[in-house]
Amino acid sequence: MNIAQRNRIIVAASLFSILLASATIFGPTVFLIGLAGIATSFVVEFLNSKLRKEKFDWTSFAITPLVITLLTTPTIISQVWMVVVATAFGVFFAKALFGGEGKYIFNPATVGLIFIALAFPVYVNNFFDPVAGEATTQTLATIFKNTPNTIVENFKILDLLMGNYAGAIGTTYKLGILILGIVLMVLQITDWRVPVTFLGGYFVLSLINFLGKGYGANAFVYALYSVLMGHLLFSAMFVATDPQTVPLYKKGRWIYAAILALITWMIQNIWAFNPLAPNTEGTIYSITLMNAVVGLIDVATVPKVKENPVMEELEAWLNTLKCCHSLS
Numbered sequence: 001m002n003i004a005q006r007n008r009i010i011v012a013a014s015l016f017s018i019l020l021a022s023a024t025i026f027g028p029t030v031f032l033i034g035l036a037g038i039a040t041s042f043v044v045e046f047l048n049s050k051l052r053k054e055k056f057d058w059t060s061f062a063i064t065p066l067v068i069t070l071l072t073t074p075t076i077i078s079q080v081w082m083v084v085v086a087t088a089f090g091v092f093f094a095k096a097l098f099g100g101e102g103k104y105i106f107n108p109a110t111v112g113l114i115f116i117a118l119a120f121p122v123y124v125n126n127f128f129d130p131v132a133g134e135a136t137t138q139t140l141a142t143i144f145k146n147t148p149n150t151i152v153e154n155f156k157i158l159d160l161l162m163g164n165y166a167g168a169i170g171t172t173y174k175l176g177i178l179i180l181g182i183v184l185m186v187l188q189i190t191d192w193r194v195p196v197t198f199l200g201g202y203f204v205l206s207l208i209n210f211l212g213k214g215y216g217a218n219a220f221v222y223a224l225y226s227v228l229m230g231h232l233l234f235s236a237m238f239v240a241t242d243p244q245t246v247p248l249y250k251k252g253r254w255i256y257a258a259i260l261a262l263i264t265w266m267i268q269n270i271w272a273f274n275p276l277a278p279n280t281e282g283t284i285y286s287i288t289l290m291n292a293v294v295g296l297i298d299v300a301t302v303p304k305v306k307e308n309p310v311m312e313e314l315e316a317w318l319n320t321l322k323c324c325h326s327l328s
Contacts, residue, residue, distance in 0.1 A: 001059075008059040008063060009059055010184070010187065010189055011184065011238070012059075012062040012063050012066060014180040014184060015062075015066035015070060016062075017176065017180060018070060018170045018176055018177065018180065018234075019034055019066065019169070021173045021176050022173060025130050025163055025164055025172060026074040026128060027074070029077045030074060030077075030169050032080065033074075033076060033077055033083055033169065034065065034066060034069040036081075036083050037064075037065030037069050037083045037084070037087045038061070038062055038066070040065065040083075040084045040091075041061040041062070041064055041087050042061045044088055044091045044092055044096060045060060045091060045096065045100070048100055052099075052100070057100075057101055061091075064087065064090060064095070064108045064112070065091075067109035067238060067239060068087055068113060069169060069170070070168065070169050070170025070171065071171065071234070071239075072113070072168060073124060073125075073126060073127045073128065074127070074128040075123075075135055076123060076124070082123060085115070085116060086116045087112055089111065089112045089115045089116075090109055090111045090112025091108050091112070094106045094108040101244075102244060103244075104244060104245070105291060105292070105294070106291045106292070107242050107245050107287060107291055110284040110288045111288060113284045114284055114285065125137055129166040130164055130165070131164060131165065138166065139230065140155070140160070140166070140167065140230075141230035141281065144225065144226065145269070148222055148225065151225060152218075152222060161174045161175040161228070163175075167230070168231060168234075170234060171230065171233070171234040174233050177233050177237055177238075180237070181238070184237070184241075189243075191241065191243075191246065191250075191253055193254055193257060194236070194246060194253055195237050195241060197253075197254055198240055198258075198261050199227055199233070199236050201258050201262065201265075202232065202264060202265055203224065204223075205261065205262065206222070206223040206227070209223075230268075230281050230283075231283045232283055235287065239283065239284075239287055240257065240260060240287050245291045247294050247297045247298050249303055251301040251303070255297055255301065256290055259290060260287065263289060263290065264283055264286040266282075267286060268281070268282045
């Protein structure tokens with residue numbers, strides 16, 4: 001087992017831990033959703049490896065379906081085929097066609113989620129309120145966007161961290177997301193620069209927005225609440241940090257995450273194109289968009305090679321050899 005395989009196992013175990021926690025909030029049916037996605041991913045990746053005559057990597061198929069499961073609604077159990085479609089579409093078009101693990105450009109989970117979000121918007125925007133025990137189209141993110149005072153006055157930070165409210169399967173239990181995300185950063189499985197810059201940039205933009213609206217000192221509290229809304233924290237810790245789709249160099253990762261924060265904030269807060277249909281979950285779109293420009297960021301941030309005396313001596317020696325060869 002190499003380091004990449006070990007890292008994938010740890011990430012998959014972390015995602016499954018969040019799924020376990022979500023089962024205590026939304027019920028055990030979330031495991032059926034996850035199982036449908038994992039089985040689909042296994043089949044697609046296994047067939048892909050056979051067609052390419054490559055050895056099947058048993059550590060490569062679990063992460064994408066778990067991310068898709070955790071970013072979907074609990075009510076999707078009645079249309080569980082949508083998870084199958086999202087997983088198959090994402091794994092095949094965004095991963096298998098590019099050559100499989102370690103070769104893809106776009107995050108397969110976001111590609112699959114965007115597909116079902118555009119194709120079946122009614123189903124993916126129907127959530128479940130575990131307190132009221134009924135389906136709802138309102139999440140804390142949508143309420144916060146329209147009337148942030150309602151959330152700040154009725155929910156404490158601890159309430160948001162514990163996750164007992166309507167939302168996606170794996171994005172409401174934010175305490176677990178934070179702990180596991182930090183563990184992955186400490187183990188250097190994910191680069192801390194991406195989530196810290198992503199979340200920090202989003203916080204600053206929200207702070208400026210609330211200050212501009214006259215919230216005064218309370219703007220800091222409202223900005224903090226905005227970071228704990230919707231998919232943002234989960235996406236910053238587990239999706240935007242995919243080592244295959246982030247820039248290669250440190251400087252590029254700062255730039256990538258900063259632009260990611262800007263685009264996400266704009267999608268979720270500026271209603272310039274359709275004020276009647278605000279998008280409260282822009283992370284899957286912004287991450288996919290930034291995946292497309294990672295190559296450009298890499299080219300622009302290639303670190304300069306520092307002057308090395310040993311390399312200079314070697315180059316001089318090679319030039320001497322060339323000179324002697326030409327004289328002979």
